Amino acid sequence: MSAPANTTELPERPKEAEVPKADPQAGSAAPSEKPKDAKPPKKAKAPKQPKEKAPPKNGGAKPKAAKPETVDLPQDPDYMFKVGFLADVYEERPISEKHPKIITRFPPEPNGFLHFGHSKAIAINFGFARYRGGECILRYDDTNPAGEDEVYYKAIEEMVSWLGFKPVRSTSASENFQQLYEYAVDLIKKDGAYVCHCSKAEIKVQRGEGTGKERFACSHRDRPIEESLKEFQAMKEGKYKAGEAALRMKQDITNPNPQMWDLFAWRILDTEEKQHHKTGAEWKMYPTYDFAHPLCDSIENITHSLCTTEFEQSRVSYDWLVNKLGVYQPMQREYGRLNITGTILSKRKIIELVNRGHVRGWDDPRLYTLIALRRRGVPPGAILSFVNGLGVTKNNSNVQVAKFDQAIRQYLEATVPRLMLVLEPLKVVIDNLPDDYLEEVEVPFSKDPAFGTHKVPFTKTVYIERSDFREVDSSDFFRLAPGKSVGLLKVPFPITATSFDKDPETGLVSCVYAKYEKPEEGATFKKPKSYIHWVGESAAYNSPIKAEVRAFNPLFKSEDPSAHPDGYLADLNADSENIYKNAFMETGFRDIQKSAPWPKDVEESNTDGSPKPWTVRFQGMRVAYFTVDKDSTDDQIVLNRIVTLKDDKGKS
Ligand SMILES: Nc1ncnc2c1ncn2[C@@H]1O[C@H](COP(=O)(O)OP(=O)(O)OP(=O)(O)O)[C@@H](O)[C@H]1O
Numbered sequence: 001m002s003a004p005a006n007t008t009e010l011p012e013r014p015k016e017a018e019v020p021k022a023d024p025q026a027g028s029a030a031p032s033e034k035p036k037d038a039k040p041p042k043k044a045k046a047p048k049q050p051k052e053k054a055p056p057k058n059g060g061a062k063p064k065a066a067k068p069e070t071v072d073l074p075q076d077p078d079y080m081f082k083v084g085f086l087a088d089v090y091e092e093r094p095i096s097e098k099h100p101k102i103i104t105r106f107p108p109e110p111n112g113f114l115h116f117g118h119s120k121a122i123a124i125n126f127g128f129a130r131y132r133g134g135e136c137i138l139r140y141d142d143t144n145p146a147g148e149d150e151v152y153y154k155a156i157e158e159m160v161s162w163l164g165f166k167p168v169r170s171t172s173a174s175e176n177f178q179q180l181y182e183y184a185v186d187l188i189k190k191d192g193a194y195v196c197h198c199s200k201a202e203i204k205v206q207r208g209e210g211t212g213k214e215r216f217a218c219s220h221r222d223r224p225i226e227e228s229l230k231e232f233q234a235m236k237e238g239k240y241k242a243g244e245a246a247l248r249m250k251q252d253i254t255n256p257n258p259q260m261w262d263l264f265a266w267r268i269l270d271t272e273e274k275q276h277h278k279t280g281a282e283w284k285m286y287p288t289y290d291f292a293h294p295l296c297d298s299i300e301n302i303t304h305s306l307c308t309t310e311f312e313q314s315r316v317s318y319d320w321l322v323n324k325l326g327v328y329q330p331m332q333r334e335y336g337r338l339n340i341t342g343t344i345l346s347k348r349k350i351i352e353l354v355n356r357g358h359v360r361g362w363d364d365p366r367l368y369t370l371i372a373l374r375r376r377g378v379p380p381g382a383i384l385s386f387v388n389g390l391g392v393t394k395n396n397s398n399v400q401v402a403k404f405d406q407a408i409r410q411y412l413e414a415t416v417p418r419l420m421l422v423l424e425p426l427k428v429v430i431d432n433l434p435d436d437y438l439e440e441v442e443v444p445f446s447k448d449p450a451f452g453t454h455k456v457p458f459t460k461t462v463y464i465e466r467s468d469f470r471e472v473d474s475s476d477f478f479r480l481a482p483g484k485s486v487g488l489l490k491v492p493f494p495i496t497a498t499s500f501d502k503d504p505e506t507g508l509v510s511c512v513y514a515k516y517e518k519p520e521e522g523a524t525f526k527k528p529k530s531y532i533h534w535v536g537e538s539a540a541y542n543s544p545i546k547a548e549v550r551a552f553n554p555l556f557k558s559e560d561p562s563a564h565p566d567g568y569l570a571d572l573n574a575d576s577e578n579i580y581k582n583a584f585m586e587t588g589f590r591d592i593q594k595s596a597p598w599p600k601d602v603e604e605s606n607t608d609g610s611p612k613p614w615t616v617r618f619q620g621m622r623v624a625y626f627t628v629d630k631d632s633t634d635d636q637i638v639l640n641r642i643v644t645l646k647d648d649k650g651k652s
C-alpha cells in the first residue's frame with residue numbers, strides 16, 4: 001500500500017513493506033493539529049435486523065446443525081451515511097453557499113487490482129456523494145510509474161462499475177502534472193519549498209533518526225529562492241539523476257509530527273526503463289503523494305477527501321500546503337480500514353502466489369481481490385450490504401472470512417433461484433417403473449412463489465448424491481439404505497432401496513436398485529423421514545446437464561497467514577479446492593441461465609444479451625450456492641461454489 005511519508009521519507013515513494021503504519025488509534029502527533037473529529041465515534045444503533053430464515057428443508061437428511069450466526073445486514077442501504085462518522089463528517093461541512101455540491105473522489109493508485117478492503121473506500125466515497133446528491137470522481141493516483149500499468153486502470157474502472165457506481169468522470173493525477181509544476185514554482189516563490197541535494201543517510205541524521213540527537217534543517221533549506229527556482233528547472237530538464245536532487249516543502253522541522261519535516265514535493269525516480277504510461281518521457285521528475293494528493297483534491301474542488309486512518313498524521317501537511325498556496329481547501333477526514341483475516345491482500349504476496357502457480361491468477365476465486373470475488377460469484381450487493389452493516393468509524397474493521405461468508409449466504413438465500421445439483425452422482429434404477437417412464441415433476445425455483453416453477457423429468461433412472469446412500473443402514477441415518485425409504489424432493493412417492501452393485505475395482509457402489517412406493521388406488525403410504533435431491537435421466541429433456549464443480553476452501557490454514565514463522569506460503573492449505581468433475585444438474589439450470597442476472601440487481605449482461613458468467617447464481621438445494629465460471633465452454637459447464645449452505649467450520 002502506499003502511505004504517507006514516514007520519518008525517512010526520501011525521494012522514492014516508500015514501499016509497502018518499508019513504511020511503518022501509523023497507529024490508527026494514535027491520532028495526530030501534533031497536539032496543535034488535533035483533528036476536530038477526534039471524539040469517539042457515536043455508537044450507531046443498527047436498525048433491527050431481519051431474522052435468519054430457516055435453512056432450506058432437507059428432510060432431516062443431515063444431523064441437526066447449529067443455526068449459523070447471523071450478521072447485520074441493514075435493510076436501509078443508506079444506513080452508513082445516516083449515522084456515525086459519515087453523518088458527522090457531513091455536519092462538519094454541509095452543503096452551503098461555499099460548498100454547493102458534495103464532491104468526493106476515489107483515488108486508487110493503478111498499481112494493482114482492487115481488493116476486498118477497497119470496497120469500503122468505494123462504498124464510502126461514491127455512496128457518500130450519492131447520498132448527499134453530489135458527485136464522486138474516480139481519480140487514478142498515478143504519480144509513480146514504477147509499478148503502475150494500463151491494465152490496472154481498466155480493471156479498477158470495471159470493479160467500480162461492477163459494484164454499481166458510476167464516476168461523474170475519471171481523472172488522473174498525471175493530467176495535472178503541469179498545473180502541479182506551476183504550483184511548485186509558486187510555492188518556491190512563496191518561500192515554501194527548496195531544492196535539496198542531501199542523501200538518504202544525511203536526511204536520517206538531520207531527522208535525528210538513530211542518533212537520538214535534536215533534529216536540524218539541511219543546509220539547502222536557506223538557499224535563495226532564485227537558486228531553488230533554477231535548480232528546480234534543472235530537475236525538470238533531467239539534469240539530475242534519481243536521489244541527486246528533490247524539491248522539499250519548507251514546513252516545520254520542530255513540529256513533533258514527522259509529516260511536517262520538510263516532506264518531498266517532487267522527486268526524480270529511477271524509472272529509466274519504465275516511462276509513465278500516460279505522460280511517456282515528458283516528465284523527468286514526479287510529484288509525491290504528499291504534494292499531489294492535496295492539490296489534485298483542490299483542483300477538483302473535492303469537498304470531503306475521505307481516506308483511511310494511516311493518513312491522519314498527513315492531514316497537517318495537507319492543510320499546510322493548500323493554505324500556503326492559498327488554494328481551495330478540501331476537508332480531509334479519515335476512517336478505519338477494512339481488513340479480512342485468514343487471507344492476504346498484499347499485492348506483492350498475491351503476485352508471488354500467482355507466479356508460483358498456487359492460484360490461477362489475480363481472479364482465482366480463493367483470493368479476496370474484487371475480481372476474484374466477482375468470479376467466485378459473490379454478488380456486489382452482498383459486499384455493499386456487509387460493508388454498510390459494519391458501519392464506519394475511525395476503528396479498523398477486522399472481519400473473519402467466515403463472517404463475510406455468512407453475509408453472502410444471507411444475501412443469496414432470498415435472492416437467487418434454486419435447483420437440484422448432484423455433486424457426486426450415484427445411479428439409482430427404479431426397477432418397478434417401465435423403461436420409458438416419464439413423469440413431469442413441478443419444482444419451485446424458490447420458497448418464494450414469485451420465482452415460479454419449472455418441470456423436471458422423473459424417470460426410471462435417477463441420480464442421487466453418493467453420500468445420501470449407505471450400504472449398511474443405521475438407526476440414526478435417515479436417507480437411502482437397503483430396505484430403507486427416502487423421498488425424492490417433489491416426487492409424489494418415496495423410493496426404497498432393494499439392492500446395489502459395487503465396482504470390483506474401486507469397491508464403490510456403482511448402482512442402487514430401488515422400488516417406487518406408489519400405493520394402490522385409495523391406499524395411503526408412509527411419509528418418508530427425509531427428502532433428498534436428485535436428477536432424472538431423460539434424452540427428451542437433455543437431462544442431466546453435466547458440470548465440473550470447483551468447491552473452494554480457505555486458501556490458508558490460519559487466521560493470520562503472514563504471521564507463520566516460515567512465511568505465509570508455509571500456511572497454504574493443501575486442500576483449498578475440491579473438484580467434482582462429473583456433477584449433474586437438472587434442467588432448471590437452462591431457465592436460470594436465461595433469466596440471469598441473479599440476484600436481479602445492478603449487474604449487466606453482455607452486449608448480445610447473454611449473461612455474464614458470474615451472474616448465473618443459484619442454490620443447489622441441500623448442497624451450496626454456485627455460479628458459472630468463466631472457464632466454461634459450450635461443451636463443458638464449470639461451476640464455482642460461492643459459499644456452502646452452512647458454516648462447515650470444524651466439521652470433518
Ligand atoms: N483495506 C482498506 N480499507 C478501506 N479503504 C482502503 C483499504 N485499502 C485501501 N483503501 C483506500 O482506497 C483508496 C485507494 O487506495 P490505493 O489502492 O491507492 O491504496 P493502497 O493503500 O495502496 O492499497 P493496498 O491495500 O492495495 O496497498 C485510498 O483512499 C485508500 O485509503
Ligand SMILES: NC(=O)CC[C@H](N)C(=O)O
Pocket residue numbers: 001002003107108109141289293306307308311
Ligand atoms: N488519501 C488517500 O486516500 C490515499 C490514496 C492513495 N492512492 C494511496 O496511496 O493510498
